[in-house]
Amino acid sequence: MLEVKNLTKIYPGNVLALDNVSFTVESGEFLAVIGLSGSGKSTLLRCINRLVEPTEGQVIWNGVDIAQASQDELLHIRRKIGMVFQHFNLVNRSKVVTNVLSGRLGYVNSALSLINRFSREDMEMAMAQMERVGIADQANKRADELSGGQQQRVGIARAMMQEPEIMLADEPVASLDPVLAHSIMSHLEDINQDDGVMVICSLHFLDLVHRYAHRAIALNEGVLMFDGPPKAIDDARFKEIYGQEAKRVG
Amino acid sequence: MRNLRKKPVVRWLIIVGVIFLVVVVYAFGFSVTDVNFETTRDEVRLTQLTRILRALAHPDVIEFEQIEQDVDVPFHLPCPQGSAPPINVDTSGAYVVVTPACAGPKDTVTIEGFKFLPNTSGPVNFIAQSGAKLQLGSFETDSRGYFSITSDLPNRQPIEEAQAIRATARQNVGGPRISRTGKLVFDKIVETVFLALLATTFGAILAVPLSFLAAQNLMSEIRSPLTSISLTLLGWPIGVALGGAIAIQIGRLAESILGDTAFIAGGVVLSALAIGLASISTVPRVMERFSGISAKLVRGFGYVLAGLATIAISYLVAYTMLLVGDALVDTLGPLGFLGNFVFQLGDSLRMLTPASAALIAGGTLGSLGGRVGQQASDRLDSRTVRIINLAVAALAGAALFALIGAAIDWLYQILDLTRTFVIPAILGAIGGALLTLRVDPRQPLPMGYWVYFVTRTVFNGIRSVEPLVLVIVFVVWLGIGPFAGAVALALHTVAALGKLFSEQVESIALGPLEAVRATGANRAQVIKFAVVPQIVPPYISFLMYRWDINVRFSTIIGFAGGGGIGFLLQQNIRLLDYRAASAAMLAIAIVVASMDYTSSAIRRRFV
Numbered sequence: 001m002l003e004v005k006n007l008t009k010i011y012p013g014n015v016l017a018l019d020n021v022s023f024t025v026e027s028g029e030f031l032a033v034i035g036l037s038g039s040g041k042s043t044l045l046r047c048i049n050r051l052v053e054p055t056e057g058q059v060i061w062n063g064v065d066i067a068q069a070s071q072d073e074l075l076h077i078r079r080k081i082g083m084v085f086q087h088f089n090l091v092n093r094s095k096v097v098t099n100v101l102s103g104r105l106g107y108v109n110s111a112l113s114l115i116n117r118f119s120r121e122d123m124e125m126a127m128a129q130m131e132r133v134g135i136a137d138q139a140n141k142r143a144d145e146l147s148g149g150q151q152q153r154v155g156i157a158r159a160m161m162q163e164p165e166i167m168l169a170d171e172p173v174a175s176l177d178p179v180l181a182h183s184i185m186s187h188l189e190d191i192n193q194d195d196g197v198m199v200i201c202s203l204h205f206l207d208l209v210h211r212y213a214h215r216a217i218a219l220n221e222g223v224l225m226f227d228g229p230p231k232a233i234d235d236a237r238f239k240e241i242y243g244q245e246a247k248r249v250g
Numbered sequence: 251m252r253n254l255r256k257k258p259v260v261r262w263l264i265i266v267g268v269i270f271l272v273v274v275v276y277a278f279g280f281s282v283t284d285v286n287f288e289t290t291r292d293e294v295r296l297t298q299l300t301r302i303l304r305a306l307a308h309p310d311v312i313e314f315e316q317i318e319q320d321v322d323v324p325f326h327l328p329c330p331q332g333s334a335p336p337i338n339v340d341t342s343g344a345y346v347v348v349t350p351a352c353a354g355p356k357d358t359v360t361i362e363g364f365k366f367l368p369n370t371s372g373p374v375n376f377i378a379q380s381g382a383k384l385q386l387g388s389f390e391t392d393s394r395g396y397f398s399i400t401s402d403l404p405n406r407q408p409i410e411e412a413q414a415i416r417a418t419a420r421q422n423v424g425g426p427r428i429s430r431t432g433k434l435v436f437d438k439i440v441e442t443v444f445l446a447l448l449a450t451t452f453g454a455i456l457a458v459p460l461s462f463l464a465a466q467n468l469m470s471e472i473r474s475p476l477t478s479i480s481l482t483l484l485g486w487p488i489g490v491a492l493g494g495a496i497a498i499q500i501g502r503l504a505e506s507i508l509g510d511t512a513f514i515a516g517g518v519v520l521s522a523l524a525i526g527l528a529s530i531s532t533v534p535r536v537m538e539r540f541s542g543i544s545a546k547l548v549r550g551f552g553y554v555l556a557g558l559a560t561i562a563i564s565y566l567v568a569y570t571m572l573l574v575g576d577a578l579v580d581t582l583g584p585l586g587f588l589g590n591f592v593f594q595l596g597d598s599l600r601m602l603t604p605a606s607a608a609l610i611a612g613g614t615l616g617s618l619g620g621r622v623g624q625q626a627s628d629r630l631d632s633r634t635v636r637i638i639n640l641a642v643a644a645l646a647g648a649a650l651f652a653l654i655g656a657a658i659d660w661l662y663q664i665l666d667l668t669r670t671f672v673i674p675a676i677l678g679a680i681g682g683a684l685l686t687l688r689v690d691p692r693q694p695l696p697m698g699y700w701v702y703f704v705t706r707t708v709f710n711g712i713r714s715v716e717p718l719v720l721v722i723v724f725v726v727w728l729g730i731g732p733f734a735g736a737v738a739l740a741l742h743t744v745a746a747l748g749k750l751f752s753e754q755v756e757s758i759a760l761g762p763l764e765a766v767r768a769t770g771a772n773r774a775q776v777i778k779f780a781v782v783p784q785i786v787p788p789y790i791s792f793l794m795y796r797w798d799i800n801v802r803f804s805t806i807i808g809f810a811g812g813g814g815i816g817f818l819l820q821q822n823i824r825l826l827d828y829r830a831a832s833a834a835m836l837a838i839a840i841v842v843a844s845m846d847y848t849s850s851a852i853r854r855r856f857v
Contacts, residue, residue: 049768051764051767051768070624070625070628071624072625075770075771075772076770077770078767078768078769078770079769079770080770081768082768082769083765083768085761085764085765087761088761089761089762089764089765090762090765091762091766091779091780091783091784092759092762092783092784093783093784093786093787094779094783098779102765102766102769102771102779102780103769104769105766105769105770105771105772105775105779106769106770106771107770110772110774110775113775113778113779114774114775114778155765158765158769159769161769162769162770168768
């Protein structure tokens, strides 16, 4: 169970990105985070693995407060939290397999990894993960030779190399067309249902939220506006989350 | 709304004022740069200019086998008292007639030649009694072998005896061949290219790691609490001193068993075994970050053992290379430079071993101190941390200032322990203590930014010193020659490339960095997997560009004694041998142009 308590993030220049946000996520749950651009979704996800340092508040996971963890502990915690990104964040000039293997860095011996030595088990695991998302035949291509959908699959395979217990997905389908979006989302669903990984996924499209998420939380200008099942987002709620001028589409 | 535009009169006044100011500025410029167009029309200077330009247009690269035909005619300068003695000219072969037959200094005479080889050319010289040659002019014979020139006689001391005027006709025979100057230029231009290559290579090897320290985006996120910073600062000098001292001791040990092959082989095998054992016991395939204290001690012991064994092997290899290289120089003959290469590599390994040992030990102790400090800061309560901080920060401040004091003492020879050690140490201690009281004990301070700032400052300092000036320093240390030039250029390359490289690091995409960091990778792994792949193409591009620059620089570095073709160029300009200078300039132009094409071709391939 992941417990976020009174999380606040103020960026330099007094920009309030998260304002006293609290919620809990059960193990094995698929949680969607919705809200307008700039509402604090990305900041929230990044505060969980501390790519962004929270200003105040707690992120308690398995009894440990991630927000207070020392640097060493943090690296150890991060390797159990996978993350996929809107812009995939692959290293373009590296091979696909290298990108996937980099998901293993938290586990391997640092000195050996610096000279590109990975164990046979890690190599086999990388092949298996690429197989799973259907990009095994692209393993030796450069990452930037792949299409957008394929690149996001590399991102998922990389995150799965961490044998994660939590998967953070920061608008994973926002740069993809609707068909690809469903394909990527179903990979995340697999991971959630077959591997029992907790998924926290920020999304723009409500139909995706309805289709995949067990529960949704909504942010508006850093404030938690909604926490409940996706079906409970009616028109009134919708206007609360997205503002009075917003109209439902799709 | 009020019209804010100025009135036309004011605008005109401003324009006139500006024009006046510009005129004054340029007038002053003309005066200080001695602009004088009258000199450009001076007859004498124009003749000299023509002569030099013509010489430059004939680079001394190719020469022919020549046959020379010397024809002398006795000549009195000035005319002797009484009647001039008759001049008997042998008109059967080539002969020279001077009209008048004798004359005073600075008089004008006509010199005619008959029956010379047709269509040849050469100089006409006045041969003084001492044998010195003074050129009167040069001639070209027509198809009948006749020439005529007029010339002013030189201003010489009056001598009674007859001196001589000699016409030398030269004719090329056989095919062209490379002249002596041409060969020299070739040797020197090869030296120049390799000088630039070495300077670029070694400069780049140092610039790559330093560029990370000078990259703001990587460094500014490194923040450590005061405890950690203080212990790092204390760990570095202790580590450097300890590592250096131990390495030197091991070096003595290694030197003492020299000459005994069995001992050397045994040493290498033993050390290799030690490294192997240490690495098996200390390098697990899967890193458990929270191992017990005993496991940490074992691992630490293993690292130390491996380090000592590496030093030993390094020395043994160095000494073996020295011996082998020396032997090779004698046996390889024309390929002796390979032996010298082995010898010099061994020598540099011998020199670099204690230096690297000191640096690595310093880095290890420094980062160990940093980790201990970080842990202490994380685990202990605020008050305890503050008390510890007070002690270690004061100590670190004292150490830092004492080291700076020692450096100042070495430079300025103050030789006063109170002023170079005691006072700085006290000041440093006070500074450290004040810092402790000022900041929250566990607040992370921007240590990375300080390192970034210092590195940048050092780069800018070195870069602002022109290589020509650096050469002067290195010529004193390493003697006149290409080695001094290469080292000076290498140093400049470190600073210049370090800056360019670090700016490339600063402009990389941050997304992949974030992604790799999210996997739990440590800092070194993030750099290896997210930063390095992004910077390889621009690094190669800048490296090629720097080689290009270094080739151009090494052509003039010889002016300050740094070897290469510049030395030849300068020498020939001083000797007024413009044809030889022209050959050197031609060589430079060819090399620079071909470097340009090569480097752009290589760049295209990699980027």
